[in-house]
Amino acid sequence: MTNLTPAPDTESASDKGLDARLVVHRGSFHLDVSLSAAPGDVVALLGPNGAGKSTALRALAGLTPLSDGGHLRLDGAALDRTPPESRPVGVVFQDYLLFPHLTALDNVAFGPRCQGVPKTEARAQAAAWLELMGLADHAGAKPRRLSGGQAQRVALARALATHPRLLLLDEPLAALDARTRLDVRAQLRRHLAGFEAVAVLVTHDPLDAMVLADRLVVVEHGRVVQEGTPSDIARHPRTDYIAQLVGLNLYQGQAEGHEVRLDTGAGTGTGAATTTITTTEDLTGPVFVAFPPGAVTLYRDRPTGSSARNLWQCRVGGLETHGDQIRVDLTGELPLAADLTTVAVAELGLHPGAPVWATVKATQTHAYPA
Template sequence: MDARLVVERGSFRLDVALTAAPGDVVALLGPNGAGKTTALRALAGLVPLSGGHLRLDGAELDRTPPESRPVGVVFQDYLLFPHLSALDNVAFGPRCRGVRKAEARAQAAVWLDRMGLAEHAAAKPRRLSGGQAQRVALARALATHPRLLLLDEPLAALDARTRLDVRAQLRRHLADFEAVALLVTHDPLDAMVLADRLVVMENGRVVQEGTPSHIARHPRTDYIAQLVGLNLYRGRAEGHTVRLEDGPEITTTEDLTGPVFVAFPPGAVTLHRQRPGGSSARNVWRCEVAGLETHGDQIRADLTGELPLAADLTTVAAAELDLRPGTTVWATVKAAQTHAYRA
């Protein structure tokens, strides 16, 4: 796939370049309003392009109507036909491509079996669980043998327990898919687990792309840093010292010169009620607690002051420090727990 998607709708402009090879699983990740769903609908032919191009397997699809594109779509709410059985929902795609009814139903039965749903072939959508409905929708999309599979928030409608199981199943199915798969999500875990490559969008533009591990290690915007759970700052490095654009200095282990990002996890931050003396941490900042919230089995403190940051600590540590909004604390981070990289 080779695409440049330009869509202008009122004051919003989408301008995104996407490339992928057969077998690639690409995730479009971004906040609400970034343009992810617009990009997916443009690929499906449901939103006309204002400019750019779309090529799939060397064929130009810019003006090809949606029903004639070799594209399968799994929508967020699955859009199964309520009056049709699971079998006939899956057979619908091949039937639209001119396959005779008996053959289409035979193909559908094979797909349902692959999805572990053979015993639910006669069930109507209302009789299916969320995970089962998601797999029927996926089977319906795959039954047409698409060269591009589009998944719009495929796990968003599932509860947490079902989501874990279906995510693992979906990963297996995508690993076997020989064409291009592109999924839209706002959930970083879905993107990290399911995709080989992430394309992060903000305000209709691509702000970063790469493997999940690279992006998790090298976030380049506040949105990405929050997604992967890091404190992120931008500044100018001179050796092991980074002077921030609007803040203090941070000491790092990397020896760099010029514009850089510095990141460290909230768990690397240690809090003290008094300025620590003789601390091995090279970085010490005076802060104030702006808020506290439960974060998994820990407490996350939102800090303002010399360096706005997030710090994770145990409930016991939070109680011993007697933290509450407005409390003054000293935050320390060892240089070895920071990571600096070129901006």
């Protein structure tokens, strides 16, 4: 049985992995992203459209040249000037780009054949990879006969069959429907767990990143704005984009003990400079404050018996379905989002423009240094 362990090499352990500074200047867009990863790491690049994720991936693959100041080293070897076809890099593209005239078996055997492996041996290796991916029964099928999930696994097998030291995955689940995506995500996680080189995943889907990656690198406007483990990123967002990604209200201000005075225009809206949030943390200086929309309780009239330390007068800016709840966007003293059940929205009679009072308990907020 073939495993996902790349072919052995003779580099010392200290040289293993990825060390890159991806500098690309293209028109008015400038990318400057540093990446490092050890063998076995799965790193996800996250960011809004136009942030530079795909440019970074193309630079890693050698499809976009680096500008002055950039470098790319893999297992201690400089790849800056190495042509794409000579790099120990495997790529799974968003649309898979399988050869339509070849069977699944020959698609996977293509890489080893390009490396000089005899046809019979290459096809034997390809068969082993397809068996590992659960596709042994589809070896003779051409891409048009495969489902989206099957095509994704063939593309992954084709990338891994060359024993790459760097695996690049460009939105690998984007072309799948929701039901297939759930199954294939779990399968991909299993395969990546056995991959002993570096994997870099580009995605706009936070769930893909959280499930598949060991570490997240968030890119905005061509720069890294935050990186860390999925749990750290989710708990300590540092930009509005990340806060929205993980579903939190986020504000920035100055802490004095348990009180945080918000900066004008901080966080997810343009809160007044005099607005304060009470937290359980005792901090001093610049901080972020975050809390989930589910922590917000709404009232049509000012509450008199509430134990919540935070109370703001707002207006309903809009309502939209959010999973099995209703996301209520609020404007006013403190712009924020609240998640309510459909029943609660009906009982409160909420509609755009309706005045409401919002409360959040101090115990449901989280403050941390900015």
